[in-house]
Amino acid sequence: MSKFKHTLLAIAIAIVFVLFVGFGISTFYKTPKYEDFCGEREKFIDTVTEQKCDEVGGKWNSGDFARPIARIESNQLLCTKTSEKDDAVTLNCQTQEELDNRGYCDRDFYCRGEFDDVREIYNRNVFIVATGIGIITLIVGFALGMASVSSGLMGGGILAIIYGTIRYWSDLPDYGRFIILGITLIILIWLGYKKITK
Numbered sequence: 001m002s003k004f005k006h007t008l009l010a011i012a013i014a015i016v017f018v019l020f021v022g023f024g025i026s027t028f029y030k031t032p033k034y035e036d037f038c039g040e041r042e043k044f045i046d047t048v049t050e051q052k053c054d055e056v057g058g059k060w061n062s063g064d065f066a067r068p069i070a071r072i073e074s075n076q077l078l079c080t081k082t083s084e085k086d087d088a089v090t091l092n093c094q095t096q097e098e099l100d101n102r103g104y105c106d107r108d109f110y111c112r113g114e115f116d117d118v119r120e121i122y123n124r125n126v127f128i129v130a131t132g133i134g135i136i137t138l139i140v141g142f143a144l145g146m147a148s149v150s151s152g153l154m155g156g157g158i159l160a161i162i163y164g165t166i167r168y169w170s171d172l173p174d175y176g177r178f179i180i181l182g183i184t185l186i187i188l189i190w191l192g193y194k195k196i197t198k
Contacts, residue, residue, distance in 0.1 A: 006148040013152025018159035021133055025126055032122055037115040038108045053105035061104055123168045130164025131180075133157075135187065142191050154191070 050060040077093040084090070134157040141153030161184060169177065 006151070009148040010151035010155060013149065014155030014159055017137065017153065017156025018163055021130060021156075021160045022163055025129055029122075029125070029129075032115065032118045034112075034115055037118070038111040050105075053107075056105070056107055057110060058105040058107035059109035061106055120171045123171060127164040127168035130160050130167070134160030134164065138187065138191060158188070 053060040074095070077095060079091040079093040082090045082092045137153050137157030137160060141150045141155075141157060144150040144153065165180060165184075172180070
């Protein structure tokens with residue numbers, strides 16, 4: 001077999017292997033879905049009060065809304081034109097109290113927090129599984145005598161480690177990233193050294 005065919009086979013094995021690992025994990029270990037925690041509903045509601053927001057299980061946010069330059073009197077209203085059609089003008093008028101208490105209700109605030117916690121654990125577990133499979137595949141690829149298959153498995157192992165790391169990368173602290181990259185680098189250098197000297 002020519003060198004080009006060996007390289008092509010190695011690349012194909014590496015790509016198919018990492019896809020196999022990725023789809024295998026998602027098939028037997030289902031990804032948590034946002035809808036399972038928060039359902040399908042409107043996230044932000046700006047027409048309810050803080051009390052109503054608490055009743056529906058949301059979190060009230062006062063927001064950073066623009067205030068009028070001067071305070072208006074109790075018998076006055078601040079009106080904003082919302083639409084104009086033909087000779088009719090629609091206004092949205094508010095008292096000073098309503099202006100001071102404007103905000104919106106983030107209905108998904110608490111359920112989103114639960115989802116984020118579960119998703120972080122899921123990504124950590126995917127990282128552990130994919131990295132473990134990747135390391136084992138690297139070792140198996142190193143031990144095999146067939147050049148193209150060996151290179152393909154080693155490439156697939158590296159891609160599996162990268163896949164697992166990407167899934168959990170944003171949730172890892174800086175020291176965790178440093179340790180993972182250091183261990184991976186040591187393994188790759190050791191395998192490369194052994195392969196070359198062999």
